[in-house]
Structures are given as structure tokens and as C-alpha cells.
Amino acid sequence: MSRIFFLLVQASILFTGIANAQQVKKPEAGSFLLKNATIHTITQGIIVGDLLVREGRIAEIGTGLLAGQDVKLVDCTGKHIYPGMIDSGSRLGLVEIDAVSVTSDFNEIGDFVPHMKALTAVNPNAVAIPVTRVNGVTTVFAKPDGGTFPGTGALIDLLGYSPEQMSCGSERVIMRFPSTGRRGRWDRRSEEEQKKEADKAMQSLNEIWEKALMYSRIDSAARAENNTYLTNQPQMEALLPVVRKQQSLFIEVNGMQDIEKALDWVAKNQIDAVFMGVAEGWRVADKLAKAGIAVITGPVLSTPRREYDRYDAAYANAGKMSKAGVKVAIRTDNAENTRNLPFHAAFAAAFGMGKEEALKAVTLYPAQIFGVAESYGSLEKGKIANLIVTNGDPFETKTKIDALFIRGWNVPLESRHTLLYDEFLQRTPGLK
Amino acid sequence: MKSNVIYLLLFCSSMMTAQNAIIRNATVLTVTKGILPKTDILITGGKIARIGGSITPLPGYQVIDATDKYVLPGIIDAHSHIGLDVVNEATNPVTAEVNVGDALDPMDIAIYRALAGGVTVSHAMHGSANAIGGQCETIKHRYGAVNPDQLRMEGAPRTIKFALGENPIRVHGEGNKIIPNTRMGVEQVFREAFRQAQIYQKDWDDFKKGVRKKAPEYSLRMETLSDILKGNIIIHCHSYRADEILMLMRVLQDFNIKKVCFQHVNEGFKVAPELARFGATASVFADWWAYKFEVYYSTAYNAAILTRNGVTTSINSDSEELIRHLYHEAAKTQRYGDLSDEEALALITINPAKQLGIDDKVGSIEVGKDADLVIFEGHPLSVYAIPQKTIVDGVVLFDIDKDRADMRLDVQPGDKYPTFIDSGREMYDHSCMEGVSELLMEESYARYLRYKLGAGHQH
Numbered sequence: 001m002s003r004i005f006f007l008l009v010q011a012s013i014l015f016t017g018i019a020n021a022q023q024v025k026k027p028e029a030g031s032f033l034l035k036n037a038t039i040h041t042i043t044q045g046i047i048v049g050d051l052l053v054r055e056g057r058i059a060e061i062g063t064g065l066l067a068g069q070d071v072k073l074v075d076c077t078g079k080h081i082y083p084g085m086i087d088s089g090s091r092l093g094l095v096e097i098d099a100v101s102v103t104s105d106f107n108e109i110g111d112f113v114p115h116m117k118a119l120t121a122v123n124p125n126a127v128a129i130p131v132t133r134v135n136g137v138t139t140v141f142a143k144p145d146g147g148t149f150p151g152t153g154a155l156i157d158l159l160g161y162s163p164e165q166m167s168c169g170s171e172r173v174i175m176r177f178p179s180t181g182r183r184g185r186w187d188r189r190s191e192e193e194q195k196k197e198a199d200k201a202m203q204s205l206n207e208i209w210e211k212a213l214m215y216s217r218i219d220s221a222a223r224a225e226n227n228t229y230l231t232n233q234p235q236m237e238a239l240l241p242v243v244r245k246q247q248s249l250f251i252e253v254n255g256m257q258d259i260e261k262a263l264d265w266v267a268k269n270q271i272d273a274v275f276m277g278v279a280e281g282w283r284v285a286d287k288l289a290k291a292g293i294a295v296i297t298g299p300v301l302s303t304p305r306r307e308y309d310r311y312d313a314a315y316a317n318a319g320k321m322s323k324a325g326v327k328v329a330i331r332t333d334n335a336e337n338t339r340n341l342p343f344h345a346a347f348a349a350a351f352g353m354g355k356e357e358a359l360k361a362v363t364l365y366p367a368q369i370f371g372v373a374e375s376y377g378s379l380e381k382g383k384i385a386n387l388i389v390t391n392g393d394p395f396e397t398k399t400k401i402d403a404l405f406i407r408g409w410n411v412p413l414e415s416r417h418t419l420l421y422d423e424f425l426q427r428t429p430g431l432k
Numbered sequence: 433m434k435s436n437v438i439y440l441l442l443f444c445s446s447m448m449t450a451q452n453a454i455i456r457n458a459t460v461l462t463v464t465k466g467i468l469p470k471t472d473i474l475i476t477g478g479k480i481a482r483i484g485g486s487i488t489p490l491p492g493y494q495v496i497d498a499t500d501k502y503v504l505p506g507i508i509d510a511h512s513h514i515g516l517d518v519v520n521e522a523t524n525p526v527t528a529e530v531n532v533g534d535a536l537d538p539m540d541i542a543i544y545r546a547l548a549g550g551v552t553v554s555h556a557m558h559g560s561a562n563a564i565g566g567q568c569e570t571i572k573h574r575y576g577a578v579n580p581d582q583l584r585m586e587g588a589p590r591t592i593k594f595a596l597g598e599n600p601i602r603v604h605g606e607g608n609k610i611i612p613n614t615r616m617g618v619e620q621v622f623r624e625a626f627r628q629a630q631i632y633q634k635d636w637d638d639f640k641k642g643v644r645k646k647a648p649e650y651s652l653r654m655e656t657l658s659d660i661l662k663g664n665i666i667i668h669c670h671s672y673r674a675d676e677i678l679m680l681m682r683v684l685q686d687f688n689i690k691k692v693c694f695q696h697v698n699e700g701f702k703v704a705p706e707l708a709r710f711g712a713t714a715s716v717f718a719d720w721w722a723y724k725f726e727v728y729y730s731t732a733y734n735a736a737i738l739t740r741n742g743v744t745t746s747i748n749s750d751s752e753e754l755i756r757h758l759y760h761e762a763a764k765t766q767r768y769g770d771l772s773d774e775e776a777l778a779l780i781t782i783n784p785a786k787q788l789g790i791d792d793k794v795g796s797i798e799v800g801k802d803a804d805l806v807i808f809e810g811h812p813l814s815v816y817a818i819p820q821k822t823i824v825d826g827v828v829l830f831d832i833d834k835d836r837a838d839m840r841l842d843v844q845p846g847d848k849y850p851t852f853i854d855s856g857r858e859m860y861d862h863s864c865m866e867g868v869s870e871l872l873m874e875e876s877y878a879r880y881l882r883y884k885l886g887a888g889h890q891h
Contacts, residue, residue, distance in 0.1 A: 096722070097723070100724070127722070181854030255852040301753065306852055307541050308839075310835065310836075311545045336723070337721075347815070349816065350815070350818060396816075397764055397767055397814070397815045398763060420729070421737065424704070425737050425740060
């Protein structure tokens, strides 16, 4: 009897093996009832119960939910459910291989190119996308980088076959505030030269802004009079939602002096702003809090920006700002290792931010900052089903992700990295 | 500012002398001899003198309470460029004569920051611009010392940097229009160099035997290569692709050279059985990949696959950023490949010690070894772990309770980059291509592009 059982088991393993070898694993659609999990909702505490995924959304959270017809049951006893994590600043999808410039699409020529749209260049088949999502990061803000107005970034879910399919419907104009700092250790400009260049950049920024205001007025006037008019000013067109305060302007600014100047600049021009980077936010945390400006900071795993800073300056930055009352989201500012977002958050947590705030910094706060909190950022009825099932704290290094849902699709936990592992752990042929 | 420095020097010098200490009541992660709960470690003269329960020290010993804390051997980084003024002598495909030990910078703040991450020993390496680069220096992180010689680890074997693939090709082939311009060329650079060294050696042998009348011309480059042939220098070879890893093993086999550690070795997982058979070791990144083409076909499971195939493996940093959290990098092998705690910890302690030939001195907590230790709050493989004290030769050189904002040793006007650096991406700082990236981007690479575009016009 036991022998027959053994053979049956063997046969089933064999058949599964063949099935796996022959099929590409694809995301699975349908309704899923995740039973008996510890559900970390973010907004409504921790619930031990069930979560129903239907038509891409969280249909219900509660206890003793019954699986209706065609609902796939996923036993989550002893498991945890968290919202999928959101990286608030990444180049994922915009670059395949850093050193191969023809695969790099985040930096267009020109200092003033806000009309360059990241969503256009997002490659849905970037090898790093599955590598990232199997670590629990389900959404990223893919952003251009480069000059003063490098383009418009896009919030994307890490599932889909076209940029449009991946888009979360939130695009944001990026600005890089003129910097007085050194561009790197190799930067040998004198302090005067640096200042001169920064002043010049500031002047040109102000000119751009005045023109943008002017353009907005002309555009409004023309529309009010129902004039049909043609323009060829895509840059100015791109700035309209920001000038009209329909959207926040996402400003990259890092050094203390630059942050202070940026605070004055947005106050003077009455701009609704989000600050990105903010490496030295800890030096002016109170001013940021007072101005009520939300911050996207990171990479947390980064060296202090001045030789004389404490060794943990970058680790502790997020916590210091958050303690001062700033709303802080965390980013990796990476491409292929955007998958390390949970670890950036964990270091921030360990160095003063605390786990709860750090978790919000990669879920709820980004959703709020990007204006998509009605659908993203927490586990609540009606929100998009971007979630992960884990065997523990999603920030802890050795934690495993057991299931991944993006927009209600049950996504296979497979990437180039896992496939190479499967192939090469025991090589066939080996040496013999 | 000046008073800070004086204070710091006093602080450091006073601690430099305290080499007798006892660590009380710790959970000791010995790495080689299991986990010892509620254990004391007695340190005498900078060495581990006793390990056990309730040890009574002699008077005058510094007492360090480690109740509810973990003690790990000082972390060892087998690939780093901190504590160096320069990294790349990128002027010839073979520069075996140069030695980064001549360019040590004991005042590099990165050394202190590495200590704050529990790293007590690092392998200060030459860069990867040349197929045969310069000799490297295994350094102890004795931060506070101002004499460069004090960084050198006594008794550490000589090591040398080799490099395969894109870097030497870009610098010399694309940059200077000389061999190597391909991976074929890289192989011949090694064979050529070793053949020359064999001839050099024979000439000297003949001269000493009286067969040859005139002494051959002395060459430090050839002397160094001869020492490699004699097995007196461990090769640490920057490498990525499986084919080039196999190539170097064939070359070494032909010249009967046995001691080699492959560095980075992102595709080591593809040839793990071959590496194990050769007796080569591997020092890898936990998860870096895709930053250039030769690391595109990588997997974060590399360390696990190598380990499971019997290759002695370490996790390195090659970065002044990563070196600060190698304990976290090692833990990634538990997410990617399920290594046990002991296996994961070995990747940053005893295994890199073996690769540097210093495992008789450091890399585990055993009586007689150097008292290089880290005291952690939290298990070192937890992402929330924070090193509290880092001890080198029995001296506490990082203490989180006494950590001051400014820990620089050389505070002078016009000092090294005291102002703000407006870039979080420091890929090329303190890494393999330091010094060369500028050269490549601004000179050679621009020239290369002009050449490419120029060539295009001819069609």
C-alpha cells in the first residue's frame, strides 16, 4: 500500500515537473479568498481573518467569509497579508543596463524638457520588473532624471504588457532645484564657481516660471473666449497642471542650503510642492514640517553627504523628518535593485523611524502623495488588490513572499533570478 | 573644530592602549564552533585568551557588558577600496609592480564608517583597469592611527588583483587601441606575462648557476609575476562571465598556479562545479546586477548556488556604502537560497579570511585569534540589527554611545571634500573603476565614440 502511495507521489512530482517545464507561468485571474491570515491593513489596524479578491479589487475583509462559486481558496493560516509596496522614485523600466547607454531612457537632452513622458519609455518587459515584484514591490514611480525639468514621471503597477496597462493614472512633473553642492567627489569646481552656476540656474528657473505663468494666463484667456488657437509649446503645456495647482510639483532637492532656498521659492511662488531626495532634511526638519511639505526620501542605504556627518546620517534622515512631523515616503532611486525597497524602509525603521511609520512610508503615504489613495496604499474594501502574502515581517531580510497579487491577478513568483537558481543549483550535466 | 580633533586623538590614543578587556554575558556566534549563550570572552594583549562562563579578569581589564547582545567575529570584506588614496594604475595591461600598500590613507572616514558596520578587516584592492593590476593590501581598521603602516595586517599573505572582461577591454582596447580589445586578448595578456616571467626566472637561475655571465635586468614587474608562479601571492581576479572564469582557470592550470579567488564572479553559479574542482574560491555581491552588460545574466542566488556546490564563498562590498552593512548583505542569502545562519555568517567572516589567507588569525571567535569582535543589538542577520561596539585587537574603536558627529582625523581648511555632495549614486567612488570612470567618460570613451561614429561614416 505504502509502496503504491510512494509511486503515486513520484508520478505526480514527475507530471508537475513536465507541466512546469512545458508551460510559461502566467498570472492567474479570478476571485481568491485568502483565509485565516493576519491582515495588516495599515489604516484599520491588524485583523486576523479573511480577504476576498474579486475583479481586481479587495471585495471584502472580515472573519468567516464564505467562498462562493468559482472562488479559489488560499489557506493563509500563519501567514501575513500586507499591501504591495510602492517605491516613490525609481528608474525601473526606463533602463535595462546602466552602462549600455542605448538601453537607458530616463535622461533626455535639454535642461527644460518637462514634456518628456516616462510612461512613453517604460518597457513592460524589462527583466528587472519581475525581479522587483517578487520581493513585494508592486508599484513604482518611474521618473526621468537629468536637467532642471527632466520630464514627467509615471506611477506604474508592475504588471502588464503595455505602459498604458501598467499606468496607475498618476503622472507628475519633476523639477530639480539648482544645487549648490558638488556633483561628486570628482567635482573640482571652486565654491565660487559652484555658487555662480547655481545662481545662473536659479535665474533661468525664475524666467521659466514667469513664462509658465504667462502661458497659463494666455491659455486661460484664449479658452475663455473660445478661441481656437494652435501653439507649439509642449514644455509650457506640460507645466500647466502644476502652475494651476491641479498637481504638485515634484522637486528634487538635497543639500541643506538648497532645501531652505527651495522652501522660500515655493512659498514665494505659491507652489504646491513635494520634495524628493531631501538628503539633508534632518538638518531642517522643523522648517519642512512647518511648511507642510511632504517628502520622498532615499536611498536610505547611502553614505552621508558630508565627510563630517555622523555615520548613520542617511539611515536616520527619514526618522528625524518623520518625528518632526513631516509626511515621509521612501524611495530607492534605483533601477535593477528597486527590489531592495523593503530594506531601505527597514533601515529607516531601525534608525529612528519605527516600523509602523516606515511601513506607511512605502504604502499609504506614497498613495496619498501621488493622489491615488482611494485605490492604493492600504488593505481596505474597494481598493485595488495589490498585496503580498508573507511568512513574516516584509522588511526582514529572510522573510519569504508566498503569494503576490497585482490588480487581483495572482502573479507567479518567478523572475530571471529564480529561474537561474532553478536551473543551476544542481547543474545537469554537471562535471561527470 | 580644532578642539574636536584633540579630543578625538586623546579618545583614540587612550583606547588604543586598552587591549585587555572582558566581554560579559554575551550570546557568542563563534561561526566555527557554534553558538555559546551567556558567555564571557577574555581579551589579553589584543588576543582572545579565554571563552567561557563566569571568567574573572585581572584588575585593570575593561569590562564590557553584553547582556542580551550578540558577539560576532569582526566582519571581513574581501573586496574593498577604502583607506586608499588611489586605486587604478590604468596605464598598462600589466602593472604587477605597483602596490596599493604604497598609497594607504589611514584618515579615510570610510574606515570609521566601515567600523560602524562591524567591519574590522578589509582587502584594499587595486582597481580593475588592467588584466594584471597592482598588488593589494589586507588592512586592519585601526582608525585613529595616522601612520599608514599601522593599517597593514601583520602576517597577511601577499595578494594581487587580476581583471577580466569589460574593464580592461574598455580601458586598453577601446581606450588605447592595444591588446586586450576582446576576451581573447585578455587571455593572451596573461599567457604573455607568465611566459616572460618564466624566461626572466630562468635567466636569473642561469646567472646564479654561472651558466649566464651577465646579470639580467632587474624588473619588479617580473619579480612579482615570478612570485605568483612560485605560489607566493594569492590572485584575486575581477571576473563576471562564465567563459572568462573558465579561461583563467585553464591559464592558471597551464602555469601550475593554484591560489585564486574569483571576485564579483556574477556568473560563478554557472560554473560552480568547475570552480569547486579547481579549488578556486568566490567573493560575490549579494545582489548587484545589471549595471553593465556582463552582469545582466545574474542571480541573487549566486552565493547559495556556489556554497551548495562546495565553493568557499564570501560576500564583499566593493563600495564604501555596502561595506557598512555586510551583515545585511549576508542575510540576503537566506531570502535567496535558504542558507543557514552559520553558513550566512561564514560568508562575511571565516570564508573571506580563508580567501585572504588569514583564517589562522581572524574570522571566528576562538582562543588565540585576534580579538576582532562586533557586539550587536539584535541578531546580525536581522535587518534591524545595529552594531554597538566594534573591537580591533582588543581595542574598542567604534562605540555607538560615544559616537560623535564629526569623526574625521584630519580637519584642515581646504580639506578633502568637506562640502555637500549632491549625488546619492556613488557607483564609482571607492570601487573598482575609481579614477578610471572619469578617464573613460571624458577622454577615452569620448574618443571611442568619435572613432565609432567616424567608422560609421565610411559606410
